[in-house]
Amino acid sequence: MMADYLLFASERYALPILQPLAQALQAQGHAVHAWLVDGAAGASLPAPVRMIGLREAVALRPRAVFSAANWVPTFVSGAKVQVFHGFNVEKRSDERGHFRVRGMFDLYCTQGPATTAPFQALAAQAGHFAVIETGWPKLDPLFRDDDGAAAALRAPANGRPVVMFASTFTERLSAAPHLFDAIAAEVARGDRYWLLTLHPKCAPELFERYRALAGANARFFETEQLVAAQRAADVLLADTTSVVSEFVVQRKPVVTFRNRAPKPHMLDFDDPARLPQMLAQAFAPSTELMASITAYGDAIHPYRDGHSSERVIDATEALLQGDLGRLRRKPLSSWLRALQIRRELGYWGRGG
Incomplete structure (x- = not known):
């Protein structure tokens, strides 16, 4: 009925x-x-x-x-x-x-x-x-991609590894202001493709700066495309945003900047200059890291159907x-x- x-x-x-x-x-x-x-x-x-x-x-x-x-x-x-x-x-x-x-x-x-x-x-x-x-x-x-949205987001990478960046709006926890220069340098290098987004409540000036990075090596996407972007990316760079947990459910590595409560499934760091090193670890994860990611994913969201x-x-x-x-x-x-x-x-x- x-x-x-x-x-x-x-x-x-x-x-x-x-x-x-x-x-x-x-x-x-x-x-x-x-x-x-x-x-x-x-x-x-x-x-x-x-x-x-x-x-x-x-x-x-x-x-x-x-x-x-x-x-x-x-x-x-x-x-x-x-x-x-x-x-x-x-x-x-x-x-x-x-x-x-x-x-x-x-x-x-x-x-x-x-x-x-x-x-x-x-x-x-x-x-x-x-x-x-x-x-x-x-x-x-995240486990279906019925409309091909994730494939469309990944297509411009042309075979390159894909990094997604997301940040919370909470000012004391947000990585966006601190990591901009380091991310911009990575985008300019071009060996990886970037999918960039910010929480809708982030400051307008931050949106302007991150949108300006869009080009051959990066794309800025809106909140409505968040799940498709998570499916498309290989590694996530974030902070204390709940996107970290969403991403980990896929059994993929996450790099976090000054996370409020860092856990074994995260690669946490506090110095923007270490970003290249942290990304390298994420793209070559250890067995121990992957075991922690799997255990955490099963605890928070075991459903993959x-x-x-x-x-x-x-x-x-x-x-x-x-x-x-x-x-x-x-x-x-x-x-x-x-x-x-x-x-x-x-x-x-x-x-x-």
Whole structure:
């Protein structure tokens, strides 16, 4: 039976997370609608996803709302499902970061054992949400490349090794300002091809500098092409961005600059002058490094079949059918947060 489902996002980088989910829902014959606010406002998902606004979202009365933000408007009807906007990269403490529970979601679809166990412990304590390990919809195309986007990004390399650079927007953690000159020198040398991108919230002047490197030896790509670029690249250069974890899931080496919590699967360094040396290590990884990469990838996202979106849909249906048990009422704090969301969105009407 066809049903209406709502995709919710507050940042542009959520679009590649929601798009595979939209495709899976459509393949099952459902109608998919998207409500994008704040930093995602003005963006869109490809047709036949229907873009709607606040009042349409309320009137829609969707069967479920899938959120790639850390919040969701609770006055919209339907099961509230958290699909996450990134991996846990330890930018913040657990209480403020990845494992913060705000009392708004009915179901958490976790990415792998490293996040499943902590959320199951939280669920056992709170009782007002369920947890199912599904894998992450964003990574479905990482193992499929159905549209040839990765091959197209790699084609200009003409057989050269491909390095991808990505950076977080958090100023104290960002590698972009510190590595520009070293990256520019590598691009100019031309023995490798570069795929360059920045977090959408990075400073405009940084975007200008990195875009200017585009040419025969480099290309600057947008957030929507992030997964295709990860598939196309052989090695990643980054910092504390969650792209590091996404890339490692492919069992490929990563070089990190001043990572906040360096791990054995990373080649971390703190002096820009060492960039050539670090890249050389990444392109000739040791057996020990590859073992660490594999172990970490299995812990955070063991699914390599490209069907995490379908597992999210199945988990949501199990919740709606009552197969995951009866949930407790949401805590008082969630009702207070719901009032804040109404005020921020300017909506005081009845819920869906």
